[in-house]
Amino acid sequence: MTAPPASTNGVANGHHNGTFHSDSEPDSVSTDTGSDDAASLDSAQSAEGSTTNGTATTNGNGTHRASRPRRKMKRKQSSPMMPAFMVSAPGKVIVFGEHAVVHGKAAIAAAISLRSYLLVTTLSKSKRTVTLKFPDIDFDHSWNIDELPWSVFQQPSKKKYYYSLVTELDLELVAALQPFLATVSPDQPANIRKVHQNSAGSFLYMFLSLGSQSFPGCQYTLRSTIPLGAGLGSSATIAVCMSAALLLQLRTLSGPHPDQPADEARTQIERINRWAYVYEMFIHGNPSGVDNTVSTQGKAVMFQRTDYDKPPSVRPLWDFPELPLLLVDTRVPKSTAHEVAKVARLRNTHPKLVGSILDSIDKVSESSAAVLGEDDFDTTSEADLARVGELMTINHGLLVSLGVSHPRLERVRELVDHQGIGWTKLTGAGGGGCCITLLKPDVDRAKLQKLEGQLDEEGFQKFETTLGGDGVGVLWPAVLKNGMDEDDEGGMEIDLEKFLSAEGNEGVERLVGVHGGGGEREGWNFWRVES
Numbered sequence: 001m002t003a004p005p006a007s008t009n010g011v012a013n014g015h016h017n018g019t020f021h022s023d024s025e026p027d028s029v030s031t032d033t034g035s036d037d038a039a040s041l042d043s044a045q046s047a048e049g050s051t052t053n054g055t056a057t058t059n060g061n062g063t064h065r066a067s068r069p070r071r072k073m074k075r076k077q078s079s080p081m082m083p084a085f086m087v088s089a090p091g092k093v094i095v096f097g098e099h100a101v102v103h104g105k106a107a108i109a110a111a112i113s114l115r116s117y118l119l120v121t122t123l124s125k126s127k128r129t130v131t132l133k134f135p136d137i138d139f140d141h142s143w144n145i146d147e148l149p150w151s152v153f154q155q156p157s158k159k160k161y162y163y164s165l166v167t168e169l170d171l172e173l174v175a176a177l178q179p180f181l182a183t184v185s186p187d188q189p190a191n192i193r194k195v196h197q198n199s200a201g202s203f204l205y206m207f208l209s210l211g212s213q214s215f216p217g218c219q220y221t222l223r224s225t226i227p228l229g230a231g232l233g234s235s236a237t238i239a240v241c242m243s244a245a246l247l248l249q250l251r252t253l254s255g256p257h258p259d260q261p262a263d264e265a266r267t268q269i270e271r272i273n274r275w276a277y278v279y280e281m282f283i284h285g286n287p288s289g290v291d292n293t294v295s296t297q298g299k300a301v302m303f304q305r306t307d308y309d310k311p312p313s314v315r316p317l318w319d320f321p322e323l324p325l326l327l328v329d330t331r332v333p334k335s336t337a338h339e340v341a342k343v344a345r346l347r348n349t350h351p352k353l354v355g356s357i358l359d360s361i362d363k364v365s366e367s368s369a370a371v372l373g374e375d376d377f378d379t380t381s382e383a384d385l386a387r388v389g390e391l392m393t394i395n396h397g398l399l400v401s402l403g404v405s406h407p408r409l410e411r412v413r414e415l416v417d418h419q420g421i422g423w424t425k426l427t428g429a430g431g432g433g434c435c436i437t438l439l440k441p442d443v444d445r446a447k448l449q450k451l452e453g454q455l456d457e458e459g460f461q462k463f464e465t466t467l468g469g470d471g472v473g474v475l476w477p478a479v480l481k482n483g484m485d486e487d488d489e490g491g492m493e494i495d496l497e498k499f500l501s502a503e504g505n506e507g508v509e510r511l512v513g514v515h516g517g518g519g520e521r522e523g524w525n526f527w528r529v530e531s
């Protein structure tokens with residue numbers, strides 16, 4: 001179990017110039033996950049190191065050509081099972097521009113150090129089930145792969161490929177899933193059942209779109225250190241993990257590996273992000289895609305989607321400063337879909353007024369990108385931080401006028417303002433969830449302690465996180481040096497039992513976390529798009 005995932009030689013080993021924005025793969029590309037993926041999967045391990053397993057290259061026009069995997073060769077091979085592997089993706093904070101970004105305006109978002117972790121276990125050939133185990137939300141469900149509605153998803157007019165740009169859900173396909181959602185968590189109260197059905201529906205839509213009936217039995221087990229529904233993009237992290245996992249299983253990703261060219265890494269990231277967006281559409285209805293984009297790519301980005309039929313514009317902000325931020329969860333659950341729909345309704349009723357509020361938010365995002373991008377921006381200078389802080393205050397005020405704040409969010413603002421130690425805005429969808437406070441430099445320790453005590457007393461939760469971490473990462477196979485119960489080769493195999501029994505966020509981080517002892521832990525690999 002030593003081979004990395006499709007390192008440089010997966011089914012599609014793309015070498016591209018520039019970002020991968022084309023959907024122009026010729027028909028001959030080895031993307032027909034229809035009847036081929038069992039063969040691809042069967043050959044996955046033994047094909048490592050071979051370039052005959054179907055490669056895609058870039059022709060002069062930047063489009064992608066690929067030779068079809070040689071079936072004959074694959075059939076001859078034995079069928080070693082894919083090792084268990086893990087995928088991880090970070091949550092995010094939106095620093096500026098939430099809600100406006102749904103309406104085509106710019107937003108600035110950064111990855112945080114809280115992450116989701118997905119363990120993928122392939123079952124032996126005789127087991128024909130696909131299982132989701134999401135203990136954080138008390139959800140565990142299996143489907144028989146052979147009973148799923150493959151024929152509906154495989155119709156030529158419906159079939160999608162790993163490189164497809166899907167910008168809306170197909171209602172006929174959504175309808176075909178309903179009988180498989182009807183059996184989910186029948187004994188749970190309606191609100192919990194809805195969350196489970198959303199998780200199930202978004203997974204099945206992606207599984208049936210990308211896979212085929214010959215997919216092997218699998219278990220997908222997820223644990224997250226991100227509070228659910230707090231505005232920190234928890235759903236996007238699951239979308240990104242699932243997308244990366246399925247694309248890896250289908251051998252349609254190359255890498256990640258340390259010496260991968262940035263252009264190639266960008267192509268892989270783009271692929272993962274496209275399918276993560278499909279998953280997000282199922283949960284949120286009409287998301288902008290900023291959450292899944294920053295979760296896939298990591299670091300910080302300036303994001304804008306003016307035309308929903310096209311990929312968004314994503315500008316990485318490599319020099320995003322290490323801002324002294326306090327992240328507070330009101331612990332009031334909210335629904336992104338609900339808040340987004342509320343703003344859309346307000347805009348329909350008062351198009352001009354709401355239009356100008358959204359324009360103002362856009363200007364706030366643009367101005368803050370300019371300030372934060374200044375070469376001499378100094379995070380220890382009160383004057384510099386004040387300029388960003390004032391923009392945060394303005395942004396929050398505009399969000400309040402859109403009706404997406406909440407009395408508990410206002411209470412955090414009140415407490416921070418009272419101590420005079422920083423600037424606060426809600427982050428994410430609002431209606432509850434989290435807010436961020438930019439702290440003044442050299443904040444009086446006593447004041448900060450007083451604030452923390454008050455937050456605690458009033459039931460708020462403070463989060464320690466750093467901004468701008470890595471995006472989606474892969475641990476292949478699921479073996480890690482974690483300073484715990486390691487084997488002779490100095491690694492610990494992460495199995496289902498260990499993963500499920502890790503206690504709380506700390507236990508998960510200690511067992512599989514991408515950051516061990518402050519730095520990056522050996523074993524996890526990331527697509528590096530920085531050039």
Ligand SMILES: Nc1ncnc2c1ncn2[C@@H]1O[C@H](COP(=O)(O)OP(=O)(O)OP(=O)(O)O)[C@@H](O)[C@H]1O
Binds near residue numbers: 195223227231336337
């Ligand atoms: N730990 C988890 N395990 C399983 N599913 C989860 C988990 N966290 C989130 N989800 C899924 O994501 C949904 C929550 O999405 P929601 O938009 O309400 O929150 P969010 O993504 O944290 O917030 P925002 O979009 O504002 O950043 C849940 O309904 C569930 O389907």
Ligand SMILES: C[C@@](O)(CCO)CC(=O)[O-]
Binds near residue numbers: 097098291
């Ligand atoms: C509220 C929103 O702008 C951010 C949610 O994190 C929704 C979206 O962008 O899809």
